[in-house]
Amino acid sequence: MLFGRSRKTQRESDEVLTPSAEEIEVQDTEGRAESGPFDASEVEERESYLDLGAVLIAPRQGLELRLEVEESSQRVIAVTMDLGESSVQVQAFAAPRSEGLWPEIREQIAESVRSQGGQTEELEGTLGAELIASVPAETPDGSPGYRVARFVGVDGPRWFLRGVFSGPAAIQRDAASELEELFRSLVVVRGDSPMPPRELLPLTMPKAPQEDEAAEEPSGLQAPERGPEITEIG
Template sequence: MEKDLEVDADLETAEKDTEDSTARDSDPLDEVYERELHGPFDLDEAEESEGYVDLGALRITPHEGLQLRLEIEESSQRVIAVTLDLAGSSLQLQAFAAPRSEILWPEIREQIGSSVESQGGSVEELNGSFGPEVLAKLPAQAADGSKGFRAARFIGVDGPRWFLRGVLGGPAALEPDAAAELEALFRTVVVIRGDSPMPPRDLLPLSLPKDAVPDAQGSVAADSAGNQAVQPKMSAPRRGPEITEIG
């Protein structure tokens, strides 16, 4: 009987060692980000609809010092992205239609890697604040003429029938402290998918806020209805960077 107990103990120890080894060998990129708890949110999940900047498919939380830029596609003249500029860093947002029972982010990460490498850049796949993400570095020329690189940090979250991608640029691409406020804004984004059928990967339509009024320089700011002190300014649409395009 004592021998049997010893065998059982040995088996229990072996199982624990196997579990520990599996935990050590597991890929951190397998970890799942709990979007429903931490955001970004679907319209049905948002606690309230007031207080946001309404950009059509996206609603953005106002923040002191935040500036918004809408970016257009030259060929179609449609708005394809919104960029949040804050404290010297940027966060570009794009929302896409997605299948009901399929996630897009794993395949899109591969496409980003292929695109960056075809441009002579390098990519590193990491486990970050929102789960798997891609750090891309593209060749660039510094102000003094020396060779350097331009960094972009791609984050993505799959929602119900939509996918939201963010691209962090400037110091936020490499420095966690610089990225913190923009990451917090990303979590508060509300995505409006709508009920209309759309092919997967089609961009969800973006638009200027209804109460936005351009000034002489083309800047746009919301009116005084609520939180004017922290309402972000908006600049006229412009073309977005090619590194953020996906097919």
Template sequence: MEVADEGSTDLEAVSSEAESSDVAATAPADAKSAPENRATDGPFDSDEANPARPYVDLGGVKILPREGLQLRLEVEEGTQRVVAVGLDFAGSTLQVQAFAAPRSTGLWNDIRAQIRDQITGQGGTLVEQVGVFGPELVAEVPAPGPDGTPVLRLARFVGVDGPRWFLRGVIAGDAMQNEASRAAVEELFRSVVVVRGGSPMPPRDLIPLTIPKSSAAI
């Protein structure tokens, strides 16, 4: 999990910009969570994406290139498996991961609770709110600073349940405090295409990612 913002933060100030998520907190754990306009505005299923657009194909996800976007692949040290896509854009970072999910139920409500437990167990703090993608978490996550001294870094966890997949995003950097950067990163997350494929996969398995044939610098 990457949270790369080096600046000081104010969790309450950020959380005040979105609605309270009392309704989301009481939703069934297996209910799908996605914007009503997901199929038309994204994040997209591979069957919904415009085939004429010049996506960077990473296997399980496709990324739409744009000026100023830098793409990184995050690799698991032991297995050398690509486990996440890191996107640097608008002074911010966006990490995306896509997982297999059941056809009729969602994962985000349950996974959100697990993230909440993990962060609080590490001594972090968080608020749950409703944003443009639905229920989300804004957290102050303990992390080592440049000199090794522990600091709290601000990160936003968003998630969308699609058809047979779940897409998670972790946002950090300027998008946590700057409205223009936030809108740019949200649009970037919406433009992601998930390629679930037709092979059977257990729910919560990471949809395989591959190294693109083109350069990772966009």
């Protein structure tokens, strides 16, 4: 697993046309408690995970992580997992005990995308209801194109986890399968402190690797930066 700087430009594969419903194959969705993402109370041991505070990540060969930082507060606001040519940005938020946030947030994201001149399509995918968004963007050669992202959301016990897939994983189910598996393996640590709904759960820099892992893992992190986002949570 490697860490690196947040990329300042979108991948070339993001500048593609809006996918049709046929390109995102509809599949059945299993229950969250059985298939993930998981709550910290549902995991017996955490030693094998990379601890980023509110989110625990299971290491995987070839996985690269980018921590994205808010300039004004210097707090970590998101983690992006890169695997191959695709990536998924992850954020965890506090949520009410009695109801989920995803239906309302999904509609707010759609409104935000439309206000930017983009288009959205709601589909039922492997993680439940998801939103495919395309926003006008300039391609590397200067011609007009679209930046495509796939928004997914999972409501857990007093938390909400949002993922934004980009690259081939935004429109090709085969390309997304491994990243989706990684997303499902995430563990959310909500904590006991009272927090208003939609407040970002605190992410932290990971601890430095132990000496016996130094040969396999990088010895430190490069200075993280805030990466590009299509829209805020609402």
